[in-house]
Each structure stands twice: as C-alpha cells, then as structure tokens.
Amino acid sequence: MSRPDFDVVIGGGGMVGAALAALLASRCHASGLRIALIEPRPALMPLPQEPLDVRVSAVSRAGQQLLTEVAAWPLLQARSPAPYERMMVWDAQEVAGGPNTLIFDAAELGEPDLGHLIENRAVAAALIERAIALGVTLLRTPVMGLHLDREMATVDLGERQVTTSLVVAADGAHSPMRHLAGLGGEPLPYPQTALVTHLRAEKSHGGVARQRFLAGGPLALLPLADGRVSLVWSLPPAEADALLLLDDAAFGAAVTAASDQVLGRLAVAAERCGFPLRRFNAAHYATTRLVLVGDAAHAVHPLAGQGVNQGFLDVLALSAEIVAARAAGADIGDPGPLGRYARARRADNALFGAAFDTIYRVYTDDRDLVRRGRRVLLGLAQRLGPLKQHLVARALLG
Ligand SMILES: Cc1cc2nc3c(=O)[nH]c(=O)nc-3n(C[C@H](O)[C@H](O)[C@H](O)COP(=O)(O)OP(=O)(O)OC[C@H]3O[C@@H](n4cnc5c(N)ncnc54)[C@H](O)[C@@H]3O)c2cc1C
Secondary structure (H helix, E strand, O other): OOOOOEEEEEEOOOHHHHHHHHHHHHHOOOOOOOEEEEOOOOOOOOOOOOOOOOOEEEEEHHHHHHHHHOOOHHHHHHHOOEEEOEEEEEEOOOOOOOOOOEEEEOHHHOOOOOEEEEEHHHHHHHHHHHHHHOOOEEEOOOOOEEEEOOOOEEEEOOOOEEEEEEEEEOOOOOOHHHHHOOOOOOOEEEEEEEEEEEEEEOOOOOOEEEEEEEOOEEEEEEEOOOOOEEEEEEEOHHHHHHHHHOOHHHHHHHHHHHOOOEOEOEEEOOOOEEEEEEEEEOOOOEEOOEEEOHHHOEEOOHHHOOHHHHHHHHHHHHHHHHHHHHHOOOOOOOHHHHHHHHHHHHHHHHHHHHHHHHHHHHHHOOOHHHHHHHHHHHHHHHHOHHHHHHHHHHHHHO
C-alpha cells in the first residue's frame, strides 16, 4: 500500500469536526499524525466589539475540559463564556421554585458551575485556530465525493483528490458524506421549531439556566455574561411562524407571558431566528475507512442542551481509539477500532436520544392523565436523590 496524503481527513469544521482535528493533533503530535480538516465556510473569531451571535450552546464541563486540553478555552475568553451555576426546570402548571421544581445546583456538588453558554461560531473558530497551530492542514472547499477502499480512502475535493487512511464525516445533520458513504438515513422532523434570540430581562438572571415546560414545548432562558438571556423556545411550527411575524414589542409581551414573568418583563435584544428540530441516530456509525461524528451521526431535541456535548463525547471516544491504534503501530482505518468506537457511541447516543425524546413526548402530550402525572414528575425527580445525581452527572460530564 502506497503512503496516503494524510492519515486522517475530517470533513466538516463545525464545533465537532474542529474539536476532533485539534484534539488528535494535540494527542498525536509526537507520532506525527497527518490531519486535514475540510471546511468550505470561513470560520473567523468574531471581533471583541461584534455583537454576540444568537447561536449559543450550553457546553458541559467535559466539553470545557476538551477545549482546555487543546488550549482553545483561553481564546474563548474574549467572547465571555457565561457560567451557569444552577438549573431550574418546572412544568407550566406549577410555580417556578415551588416544590415540584427540579433544581440542579453546582454548589451542592462542590463544583464552580454546571457549564457555560458560548457562541457556536466562536467555539468552531477557536478550535480551528488551535488545530492549524498544532499542524492540521485546513482546506477551504467542500467534499464532493468519496471512494472508500479497503486499502485506502480517496476524498474528492473537486479540483483535487486526497488519499487517507481514515475519513471522518463531521458535516452536520444532513451530512452529504454520510450519503456518499452509503450510510444514508435522514433525521426525523419533530413537529416543532426552536425560536432563538437574546432578551433583556427586568430581573437579574443570577447565573441560573431556567426551563419552563409549556404544552407546546419547552421555553428556556439561559444566562449570558452581559446580563441578557438566550431564549430557546420550542413550539409547533405554525405558532413559531406567527411569533416570528410579530414586532419586537408584541414578541416581548408573548415571551414574557409564556415565561410566567419568571424574570419579569422580557424585551427582544437581538435578531430572531427559527430552527426546525429533528431527531436522528444513524443505523451505522462506521463503514470501510469512514466514521461519523457529531450531528452527522445523531441529532437530539435541544431541551437538554446536549447535542454538541454528545458530539464532544464522540470526539473523545474516537481519539482514544486512534491514539491506541497508533501506539500499537496498527492501521487507524482498521475495522477493529472503528467498530469499537461505533458500537460504544451509537449505544450511548441512542440511550440519551430516547431519553430526551421521552421527555419531549410526555411534556407535549395533551391527554388529561399525562398532564396530571407530569405536574409532579419533575418534583419527584428532585426528591429522588440517585436519579437526580445521575442527571447532574450527565449535565456535568456531557
Ligand atoms: C436551537 C438549538 C439549540 C441548541 N442548543 C444546544 C446546547 O445548548 N448545547 C448543546 O450541546 N447542543 C445544542 N444544540 C445542538 C448543537 O447546535 C449541534 O449539536 C452542533 O452544532 C453540531 O455540531 P457539528 O459540528 O456536528 O455540526 P455542524 O455545526 O452542522 O457543522 C457541520 C460543518 O460541516 C460543514 N460541511 C457541510 N457540508 C460539507 C461538505 N460537503 N464538505 C465539507 N464540509 C461540509 C458545514 O459548513 C459545517 O461547518 C442546539 C441545537 C439547536 C437547533
């Protein structure tokens, strides 16, 4: 077998693909792993004076550790990651902070916080910057085709082709590379759109992430460093479309009412966007010399704020397999390590995808019995120590 151009080619430089590039480059620096990251879109770190983008994610402490390991975390300080120290979840039929509110508290766990709210574009840009500094080759072009052979993989970039031992598809939920590799599958749409914007609140958010479960879907108010809150409000598409058509004052009034005034009056303080929501877990995460990571492999409802965190867990698991294969002098595109990665991560993502889906179904089910049952469900979780501990561990560790 002739020597390929690269050992690993990662298609897609969103948060997950860029994290894999930086982590592999950092952990395999000594062994000279040759990595290419293929991303057609420019990913520049926003300037300090640029307003905060509306796409922000709650990044868990495991995600923060990954960002710290590759030295991307210090770069993100310029965009003020906002820690959240508490999380409160309650049903719309209950009062916020009442006995049936589920509360996660970092202080109870001896931790400084439960995670941070960070701008997606800044995370991707910081990781790409670090990946390049660690020796990754960035190619600004889309992947157009794939030829996956037992000997070697070839990635078609239009004007040129590159050969590699391993291709990683990190190209998002609709993943052209997943289709090119014959792994197929399309995300199933939820009958919901997530409305996203930043809001100014009358009362201080106090570093608390809040989520109120309404009949139409959950409404989350997540703390930002500048005192505003990030809104993620999931609701039926027709209702979301109607809300998007309102002027800022009417939208502010609607979201103030829907939040039960938990932070007093809310006013729109950024552009408003709607994102269709979907659920997906690929039937297979691996095929000949190719694996899937991040949204290319799985997508979940944002109610638990875990999508990119699950992607970061894929990155950690795949990196561990690649590092071990390198240390053993083995072929990193061998079905053995790829299969182990695929089985472990697919099972974990299936479990959590099903859990988030169940929560979504229970909280959007209009039947009287379910409505009455769910009133106390969160309070029950609050009182059941081990269950709550498990949920907290998941929120912290990703
Ligand atoms: C409303 C909302 C709120 C959310 N909140 C949270 C949260 O709080 N916490 C959390 O953990 N998750 C959250 N998520 C989920 C999170 O945003 C996603 O899981 C995450 O962005 C996926 O990252 P990714 O890198 O896998 O994919 P993407 O971000 O989709 O990146 C894919 C990349 O691939 C590139 N690409 C596409 N086609 C090609 C090609 N042919 N060749 C090369 N490159 C290509 C694209 O340009 C893009 O840069 C939320 C999602 C939504 C919708």
